[in-house]
Amino acid sequence: MVDQHTLTRPRLADAPESVRAAVSDLLGGPIRGERPAQAGFTHAVASVVTGDGGSRLFVKAAPVGDGLGEAVAAGVVLAEVVGDLGPRLLGHVAVGGWRVAAYEVVEGSAVTSWTAADLAALLPVVDRMRKVMEPCPIAGTSPYAEAFLPMLGAWQALDRAGTPGRGGSTVRPFDPGGSAATRVDHVRGRSLPVDVPIAVLAELESRWLDVLGDGAALHHGDLRRDNVIREPGGRLRIVDWTHLWTAPGWLDLVRLAPDVAACGHDPEQLLRRSAWADAPDDQVNVALAGLAGRAWRDGHLPEVPGLRRMQREQGRHLLRWLSRRWRRSA
Numbered sequence: 001m002v003d004q005h006t007l008t009r010p011r012l013a014d015a016p017e018s019v020r021a022a023v024s025d026l027l028g029g030p031i032r033g034e035r036p037a038q039a040g041f042t043h044a045v046a047s048v049v050t051g052d053g054g055s056r057l058f059v060k061a062a063p064v065g066d067g068l069g070e071a072v073a074a075g076v077v078l079a080e081v082v083g084d085l086g087p088r089l090l091g092h093v094a095v096g097g098w099r100v101a102a103y104e105v106v107e108g109s110a111v112t113s114w115t116a117a118d119l120a121a122l123l124p125v126v127d128r129m130r131k132v133m134e135p136c137p138i139a140g141t142s143p144y145a146e147a148f149l150p151m152l153g154a155w156q157a158l159d160r161a162g163t164p165g166r167g168g169s170t171v172r173p174f175d176p177g178g179s180a181a182t183r184v185d186h187v188r189g190r191s192l193p194v195d196v197p198i199a200v201l202a203e204l205e206s207r208w209l210d211v212l213g214d215g216a217a218l219h220h221g222d223l224r225r226d227n228v229i230r231e232p233g234g235r236l237r238i239v240d241w242t243h244l245w246t247a248p249g250w251l252d253l254v255r256l257a258p259d260v261a262a263c264g265h266d267p268e269q270l271l272r273r274s275a276w277a278d279a280p281d282d283q284v285n286v287a288l289a290g291l292a293g294r295a296w297r298d299g300h301l302p303e304v305p306g307l308r309r310m311q312r313e314q315g316r317h318l319l320r321w322l323s324r325r326w327r328r329s330a
């Protein structure tokens with residue numbers, strides 16, 4: 001599902017000389033080689049750099065102001081909390097308007113297809129995440145549900161007439177981001193890959209903030225297989241910790257669901273085998289509906305290499321999982 005060649009990463013070699021000099025200091029000598037990461041969807045430097053004597057660092061660097069430098073800085077804050085769930089932070093520096101962080105190079109490679117062995121190895125990682133990250137051990141975070149709110153509204157915009165809500169109330173279409181309702185014409189009339197009525201999806205989506213807003217766990221926010229490194233012995237490490245968000249702890253695993261399903265595995269089975277087997281069914285369904293709406297709508301917008309294909313597949317697998325859950329409860 002994840003296109004491993006989604007963009008051409010900027011190179012540290014093209015960064016300001018002061019940034020390159022700072023990386024040289026962290027490396028302990030001149031930069032002799034650079035290998036940019038091949039996966040990802042952000043235009044930030046993410047490169048393995050090598051120096052004399054085989055020294056290596058994984059470097060993330062970006063200017064502040066458009067969210068990229070801020071994400072690098074967030075990773076620095078999170079490194080101590082994450083511990084060995086992710087790579088070890090070896091140093092960081094602010095250089096003018098840039099933020100630079102240097103991590104150990106984790107031996108292994110990004111997961112390209114989930115295997116049964118990978119999912120078995122993922123379970124203790126999820127268990128550790130629950131123990132370490134709930135409640136959130138750091139200050140300065142904000143709710144993921146609020147950050148995602150501008151992405152909502154697809155199902156309610158498609159369900160223009162309004163939907164009977166719980167307790168006899170009526171859920172009316174809303175557009176919290178100011179643009180979602182105007183971005184559904186391209187999917188209006190397009191058949192969904194499941195038989196869940198739009199009205200049901202709209203009602204679930206409408207409760208997003210009420211259900212997810214109080215989640216108290218630290219949230220990775222971008223858990224998918226290209227952000228998971230498989231070490232030679234099979235151990236999994238999670239990379240790209242860049243968000244200072246809180247959410248229900250099970251939400252990271254739910255966000256991983258389409259990635260797992262795309263590899264032929266059942267996300268419901270994974271959830272029920274995990275430390276989050278007690279995730280409330282209705283709340284999971286609300287999350288699936290909200291995530292699926294954004295993915296379905298945006299995935300059918302004009303192509304962005306790799307991204308739209310990933311979003312379409314995310315939407316399809318999220319909807320399929322939600323459909324199975326909905327039919328069981330109907």
